[in-house]
Amino acid sequence: MTHLDPKAVFVPCVLLLWCFTLVISIAGDYEILLRVKNAQIDDPHGNLHDWVPNKDHNPCNWTGITCDPKQLAVISINLSGFGIFGGFPSGFCRIHTLQNLSLASNNINGTLSSESLSLCSHLQLLSLSNNLLVGRLPEFPPEFSQLQVLDLSLNNFSGDIPDSFGRFPALKVLTLSSNLLSGQIPAFLGNLSELTRFELAINPFKPGPLPPEIGNLTKLENLFVPTANLVGSIPESIGNLVLLKNLDLSDNDLSGRIPESIGGLRSVEQIELFGNQLSGELPESFANLSALTNLDLSLNRLTGKLPNKIAAMSIGSLNLNDNFFEGEIPESLASNPNLWELKLFNNSFSGTLPENLGQNSDLENFDVSTNKFTGELPKYLCFRKKLQNIIAFDNRFSGNLPSTLSECSSLAYVRIQNNELSGEVPVNFWGLPLLYFLQMDGNRFRGSVSPSISSARNLSTLLISGNNFSGEFPNSICRLHELVTLQVSRNQFSGDIPFCITELKKLQKLRMEENLFSGKIPSSVSSWTDLTELNLSRNQLSGEIPPGLGDLPVLNYLDISGNSITGEIPVELTKLKLNQFNLSDNKLYGKVPSGFDQDLFVSSLLGNPNLCSPDLKPIPPCQKSKRESFYALIVLSICVVLLLASSLCYFRTKSNAFGGKSKKLHKVTTFQRIGFNEEDVISSLTDENIIGSGGSGRVYRVNLKTGQTVAVKKLWEGCRKPDTESIFRSEVDTLGRIRHGNIVKLLFSCSGEECRILGFEFMENGSLGDALHDERSVSLLDWPKRFTIAVGAAQGLAYLHHDCVPAIVHRDVKSNNILLDEEFRARVADFGLAKTLQLDAEVAEGHCVMSRVAGSYGYIAPEYAYTLKVTEKSDVYSFGVVLLELITGKWPTDSSFGDNMDIVKWVTEAALSSSQVEKDGVCGFKDLDRIVDPMMNPSEWDYREIEKVMHVALLCTSAFPINRPSMRRVVELLLKDAKLSCSK
Structure with missing residues (x-):
């Protein structure tokens, strides 16, 4: 009988048992992954399409899964950027071999x-x-x-950094960057002795110092803490970070000297x-x-001179702008x-720049302005x-433009205005192939603009005003089809304006005033659909005014004064909505068109001896003529009789309409095709026709x-509303130039000595505020209607923020300013407080600073009340409040919330105080029934969509503006077909 070797039996058995264990392990991971996918996350884009049962019970080839080939176990799950929804899927951590879990750039929501x-x-x-995580950071x-x-x-984590960190x-x-953390940066973070990368940027921390304990992190390579409310001085211990490669403490309030230890x-x-x-x-x-x-x-606020030693360092990028440095630049910088x-x-640097600057390095960006x-x-x-x-720009540079720049084929952006540069511009400089912005105004350049400028095909801005350029302006300018702004004023250009200039379809501003141009104004102007400003004043132009100028859709600045223009004023010009208008000092004749027959335009018409007007x-x-006078006398006699008979009735009507005072409407402007008589409108402004009253x-x-x-709005008069004129102008200026399906249409405006009225399209269902809070109307607003209103209003605001140039900030977004048509489609309305974000004296660093807080209580973004800074994110916050109003059916400051509580705090506390649960097959917050307006009686699908909208609302109402999405992003989030799954 043959005896088996025990080892020969034992080893295969061990191997078999080991393999069996691995199979059991990977099968367990497989089951966990399927369970989490089906119960804890939602995959609307189908990125996890291969996470399906298979006969091997092996997930190692699934998307986002990495396995250890030896242990046959899942060690990494990376679902970054997959667009998944749901709470934190903690079930993944039941895989005990899991080492890496990355769920970045998704829509994970709720608390951690x-x-x-x-x-x-x-x-x-x-x-x-x-x-989209919210609430406090967890204790680990x-x-x-x-x-x-x-x-x-x-994310949107708030509060302090916990001790466990x-x-x-x-x-x-x-x-932890880009959250809402509000405590101070704690000293105990200096205990993390193994840290190589430490980022706390863009958080609204309580003002405090950078802890000296940071110096204990001697292995640190990246310290990134900009925009974190740091105050005080940079600690001396910073010099201990001998391995540090990147130090960023920008955009804080650090003060004092830069420590010597930084060396x-x-x-x-x-x-x-x-x-x-x-x-x-x-x-x-x-x-x-x-x-x-x-x-x-x-x-x-750094001062002093630039030390020679620092100038001699091999720094690639040196930015010292906006300080108080003075003295000359050391020659060593050029080396x-x-x-x-x-x-x-x-x-306040002075003296000359090093002659060899740029000779020894690959200089790309050079800015020594002011x-x-x-x-x-x-x-x-x-x-x-x-x-x-x-x-x-804004220096005292003199001499010629260096001829070497005419060979600088890489040059794209040039601003050398307001210096004392002179001589002729090198011929080839005009035609640099990559040049898109050229500003040389306010110098002493002479000579002509070279025809070689046609080679600068990317040029969008050419500003050469205030020089001594002369000769004819080259026709080759017409080949620059990207040109948006052309300003050549205050030079000595002569000859005709190139007629082909009207082929520049992207042109928005054309200023050629104070030159010696002669000939006629180009007449074929129909291609100038984007032109907003045309100034040809104080030249030697002749001929007639092209009637086609009146058909330009956005032209609001027209000045052709101080020429020898003849003919009658084209009646087509009265169609323009002009902010600046001047035809004075020409040779115009004939009757002033009725649209300009107002005191407002007198100064714009003077200096034309042969113009006439019956009133001005x-x-x-x-x-x-004598025949006209005879017929006029007969007609006048008849009219006198009729006038005497009707005057009493007329003045009684006027007295009833305006409290006994006649108010002549001296300007009527129509913005849509509509037939009406202003007197008929005025007579209808009676108490029985009032449908609303506001601020x-x-x-x-x-x-x-x-x-x-x-719908006609009559603005408050006199001392009752002293800023009536600014509100009137804001509505006219804003609504008169924009068209969008979700923004109310301005039909006409009328202004008089004491009266301002605005005519809008009539909205059958009134305002959203009325519909939500009036018992007679609220029953009509089921959730599908409310969701459609939310999307429509968002699209209207997104148009104002992203598609208008300059962007428009509404500043008073609320449910009463969202109107509803007969099909309950939303129209954003009431632009009396609207402001444009544009670069002028009113703007500082991208936001307007207002003289007072504007808006409505309960809708105002928290930072707005104490900074008076207007940004698009202010509107985003107000829109988030409207979304919560749609969900809850409550006013933003409803008394049921309790003291010191508004709708944002109430919903946030209610939402974050409860975990997500399955209820009747529907995933939602445990207390969602308490939040949702009971008048809606929402369905299962409605609840899923309501939860999605509530998360968008909480994003919009983030306390920190940088964490609020743009309105364009809000529209995308609302329209996403997403179901939020529950976490177990």
Whole structure:
């Protein structure tokens, strides 16, 4: 009988048992993944289409899954950017071999609790960046000893950083940027001795210092804390970070001197300290930073001269703008072989620039504007043919433009205005192939514009006013089909204006005033559909005014005064909505068209001796022939009799309409095709026709004789509303120039000495506020109607913010200013407080600063009340309140909320105090029934959509503006076909 070797039996058995264990393990992972997909997340885009049962029970080939080939176990789940919805899927952590879980850039919502994290203590990487998480940061259990990467950035976490965040022994990356964290940066974060990357940027922390304990993080390579309300000085301990490569403390309120210890950052490659209150001179220790390539100290209060040692460093990008530096630039700066960007603007530097600047490096960006530099521009700026931008305006540069720049084929952007540059511009400079912006006004250049300019096919802006250019303006300008702005005023150009200039279809501004142009105004102007400004004044032009100018849809600035223009004023010009209008000092004749026969236009018509008007003084009255006078006398006699008979009735009517005072309407403007008589409108403004009353006036329902019904707003008069004129102008200026299906149409406006009225399309179902809060109407608003209203209003606001140039901020978004037509489609209305975001004296750093808080209580964004800064995000917050109003059916300041509570706080607390649950097959918040308006009686599908809209509303009402989505993004989120799944 043969005896078996025990080893021969034992080893195969062990291997078989091991394989069986692996099969069991991977099958368990397979079951967990399927369970989580079906119960905890929603995949609207089908990115997890291959997560389906298979006969092998093996998920290792599924999308986003990585397995260990030896252990046959899932070690990584990466679903970043898949667009999945739901709460935090903690079920994934039941896979005990899982090391990395990345769910970044999705729509993960709700809170992140300690309980949901309790299963995940074996993770080495957890990334939930760029989701919709809210509430406080969770306390991490002590078991998280293996965690190396924690990324919770770009969410809406609020409150303090918990103590447990200082107890991660292995943590190398901590990223909490772009949240709503409001405590101070805690000192215990200095205990994370293994950190290499530390990011706390863009949080509304309570003002406080950068803790000195930061110096304990000696392995740190990236310290990123801009826009975090840092105050005080930069701690001396910063010099301990000998491995640091990137230091960014920009856009805070740090003050005091830059510490000498900064020279200890011997590995640092980039230092960003711009946008603080740092003062004093630069420390000499900067010269020790041999690896430094980018240094940005702009927007501080630094003083003194630029030290030779720092100028001699091999820095690639040097930004010192907006400080108080003075003195000359050291010659050693020109010897730097790595210098590619030099920005010194808004200082008090003086003297000449180093002659060899640019000869030894690949200089790309050069900005020395607003200083006191003299002498010539360095001739080697484009020596390496890499220069893209020259910005040197507001200095005292003199001499010729360097001829070497005519060979600078890389040059795209030039601003050298307001200097003392002279001579002729090199011929080839005009035609640089990549040039798109050229501004040279306010110098002493002479000569002509070369025909070679036709080669600058990308040129969109040409500003050369205020020089001594002469000769004929070249026809080759007409080949620049990207040209948007052309300003050549205050020169000595002569000859005809090129007739082909009307072929420039993108042209918006054309200014050629104060030259010697002669001939006629080009007549074929129909292609100028984008032209807003035309100024040809003070030239030697002749001929007639082209009637086609009156058909230009957006022209609002027309000045052709001070020429020798003849003929009659084309009646077509009266169709224009003009902010600036001047035909004075020409040779025009004939009768002034009725549209200009108003005192408002007198100064624009003077200096034309042969013009006549029956009403305007000092313009002479039009002469009548004897036959006309005879017939006029007969007609006048008849009219006198009729007038005497009707005058009493007329004045009684006027007295009833306006409290006993006659108010002549001296300007009537129509914006849509509508037939009406202003007197018929006025007579209908009686108490029985009132349909609404608000802060700016009363609204009346008026039935026109054409059968059309319109809504007429009569603004409050006199001392009752002293800013009536500004409200009137705002509505006219805003609604008169925009067209959108979700913005109410302005039909006409009338203004008089004491009266301002506006006519709008009539909305059958009134305002959303009335429909929501009137017992007689609210029953008509089921959820589908409310959702349609929400989307329509969002699309209207998105048009104002993103499609209007300049952008328009409504400033008073509320349910009463959203009107509903006969099919309950939304129209955004009431633009009395609207403002445009444009670069003028009213604007600072991208936002308008208002003289007072505008808007309605309960809808005003929290930052607006104390900063008076208007941005689009103010409207986004107000729209979020409207969304909550649609869901709850409650006013924003409903008394049922209790003291010191508004709808945002009430809904947020109700939503975040409860976890998500399955109820009757519907996923939602436990207390959603308490939040939702009971008048809707929503269905199962409605609840899913309501929850989605509520999450959008909470995003819109984030306390920190940077975390609110744009209105364009809001529209996308509302229209997404998404079901929010519950987390277990």
